[in-house]
Amino acid sequence: MTFGEKQTDPTTPMHWRGDMQADYFYPSGLAGEKFFRHLMQMDNFLATRCSTCEKVLFPPRLYCEDCFTEITDNDWREVPAAGTVKLFTVATRNAHSEKMEQPKIVALIDIERTDGAMLGIIKSQDLNKDYCGAKVRAILSPREKREGTLKDILYWEVI
Numbered sequence: 001m002t003f004g005e006k007q008t009d010p011t012t013p014m015h016w017r018g019d020m021q022a023d024y025f026y027p028s029g030l031a032g033e034k035f036f037r038h039l040m041q042m043d044n045f046l047a048t049r050c051s052t053c054e055k056v057l058f059p060p061r062l063y064c065e066d067c068f069t070e071i072t073d074n075d076w077r078e079v080p081a082a083g084t085v086k087l088f089t090v091a092t093r094n095a096h097s098e099k100m101e102q103p104k105i106v107a108l109i110d111i112e113r114t115d116g117a118m119l120g121i122i123k124s125q126d127l128n129k130d131y132c133g134a135k136v137r138a139i140l141s142p143r144e145k146r147e148g149t150l151k152d153i154l155y156w157e158v159i
């Protein structure tokens with residue numbers, strides 16, 4: 001079946017094989033843009049603090065995800081580019097299911113002084129270690145090479 005053919009029997013499967021061009025532009029939003037502009041100039045992160053429930057949102061948001069309070073310009077905070085490993089796994093295959101030469105330690109990191117977390121790659125040769133609870137810090141690319149994307153965080157290292 002192709003795009004041009006009409007489906008007349010609802011019991012037949014609706015699929016077709018082929019290639020379809022799909023280009024995406026995914027903006028990071030107002031809060032995300034402020035976060036990444038800050039990251040291009042500084043060696044720490046930005047978070048937002050809800051004035052009602054005091055939750056510190058990371059990644060920063062314009063509204064509290066718990067109580068929907070609007071975040072004002074005064075609610076932005078600098079927080080360290082550091083955190084604690086909440087959980088992790090050792091990835092041996094890439095997104096295309098191909099075996100990688102060097103396995104990667106992918107971790108969910110609770111960001112210091114916030115109630116939020118982010119994913120990161122821990123750079124370590126020790127794949128058998130339990131990283132849960134380990135203190136880590138982000139290693140950022142040199143300021144002059146930063147692009148204002150997540151790629152500015154090169155990796156995380158255990159402190």
Ligand SMILES: [Zn+2]
Binds near residue numbers: 050053066
């Ligand atoms: Zn709140």
